[in-house]
Amino acid sequence: MSSVSLDSVSLAYPGGQLGLADVDLRIGDGEFVALVGPSGSGKTTLLRTVAGFVSPTTGTVSIGDAEVASPNRSVEPERRGLGMVFQQHAVWPHWNVGRNIAYPLQRAGVPRAERRRRVAEALDLVGLPGTERRDPATLSGGQRQRVAIARAIIARPRVLLLDEALSALDEPLRDRLRLELRALTDSLGLTVLHVTHDRSEALALADRVVVLDGGRVQQVGAPTDLLDRPATPFVARFLSDAAIVRGVLAPGRFRAHGLPLEIPLDRIASADPRTRPRSGEEAELAIQPEHIRVIPDAAGPATVESSLFGRSGDELIVRWSGRTLRSRMPGARCSAGTRVRVEVERAVLFGPEQEPGAATAPPQEPLPEHRASTAPRQPLGTVA
Numbered sequence: 001m002s003s004v005s006l007d008s009v010s011l012a013y014p015g016g017q018l019g020l021a022d023v024d025l026r027i028g029d030g031e032f033v034a035l036v037g038p039s040g041s042g043k044t045t046l047l048r049t050v051a052g053f054v055s056p057t058t059g060t061v062s063i064g065d066a067e068v069a070s071p072n073r074s075v076e077p078e079r080r081g082l083g084m085v086f087q088q089h090a091v092w093p094h095w096n097v098g099r100n101i102a103y104p105l106q107r108a109g110v111p112r113a114e115r116r117r118r119v120a121e122a123l124d125l126v127g128l129p130g131t132e133r134r135d136p137a138t139l140s141g142g143q144r145q146r147v148a149i150a151r152a153i154i155a156r157p158r159v160l161l162l163d164e165a166l167s168a169l170d171e172p173l174r175d176r177l178r179l180e181l182r183a184l185t186d187s188l189g190l191t192v193l194h195v196t197h198d199r200s201e202a203l204a205l206a207d208r209v210v211v212l213d214g215g216r217v218q219q220v221g222a223p224t225d226l227l228d229r230p231a232t233p234f235v236a237r238f239l240s241d242a243a244i245v246r247g248v249l250a251p252g253r254f255r256a257h258g259l260p261l262e263i264p265l266d267r268i269a270s271a272d273p274r275t276r277p278r279s280g281e282e283a284e285l286a287i288q289p290e291h292i293r294v295i296p297d298a299a300g301p302a303t304v305e306s307s308l309f310g311r312s313g314d315e316l317i318v319r320w321s322g323r324t325l326r327s328r329m330p331g332a333r334c335s336a337g338t339r340v341r342v343e344v345e346r347a348v349l350f351g352p353e354q355e356p357g358a359a360t361a362p363p364q365e366p367l368p369e370h371r372a373s374t375a376p377r378q379p380l381g382t383v384a
């Protein structure tokens, strides 16, 4: 039995904007699933559709065995057996911690003594024992999010919906709460649907990650599958900052267009062996920054344009034949201005049909991780 299912769900907002397009998704009992995608890709819409705040235009939503939404019928959010945590305004400031957490039980008519016992139990679970009488204003941001989590789980929901629930917190608190959240949801056997703009968080926390774009599911898979076998250049670019290089398959090698780069086929995996292009055919390669080796060489054809310090190795932006490439290889240390040569250790091959239109219209959105960095603003991995 699936805990949450969406079958052919589409949703158009009253103004005509497309929120979701033909989404099929099955989330198993006790599974932790993260939803990621660029801004406007439909993450919040999908979560709100499961929650019951919006209704699908076509298709159905089921929780457990019960169909909770279809175009002509919608079960109210509070009758869907869900817990929810949002990024902000999650705790009512005029109520003390205990009353905040007890609210769902109070609405359900649970007697006072039972409410007290369960509030204490929930506070224990989120690591805030004995704080029932505290004013939320006296809590830190992380403690307030723990209160919100306690309130979300107190009614023993079947499914927990998290909308950027950790995003407002600073590192390293966010990191710690991530670990605690995963341990808590595992111990309670909760099914979790977690919306986040943070790709690393999604990959770190989830059993499976759903990548959305334009309201459509682009790929669903375990984190390692998505990184090793992205279904489309978009997924490789979005999740891994992969450079997308177009070229042609020659005997035994891939030859790039507009870049003096040839890669032997034994370093290239196929995204989908059924559609692997043949020799002489046009193709696209996705190359992750972790697989681009930059070697200092005074006679090299490329230059390190910028270098950001990273714990395990520098993050380098390399200018080569009019293109920029990103390299993030463990152990690499290289300063800006260094002449280098570039080697590709691994790449994933796509036939042209795996992303129609990609060859002529690469997405222009900067990668989220680098919005605030000193790296160049143009998207990496697209031919200049």
Ligand SMILES: Nc1ncnc2c1ncn2[C@@H]1O[C@H](COP(=O)(O)OP(=O)(O)OP(=O)(O)O)[C@@H](O)[C@H]1O
Pocket (backbone or CB within 6 Å): 013, 014, 015, 017, 018, 019, 037, 038, 039, 040, 041, 042, 043, 044, 045, 046, 197
């Ligand atoms: N209330 C609304 N009325 C009209 N259009 C909406 C509404 N909410 C969302 N949309 C549109 O639906 C699409 C999906 O939006 P949604 O908020 O689900 O994306 P998202 O992936 O959560 O984005 P973000 O990461 O920016 O929060 C967008 O085109 C958006 O403009």
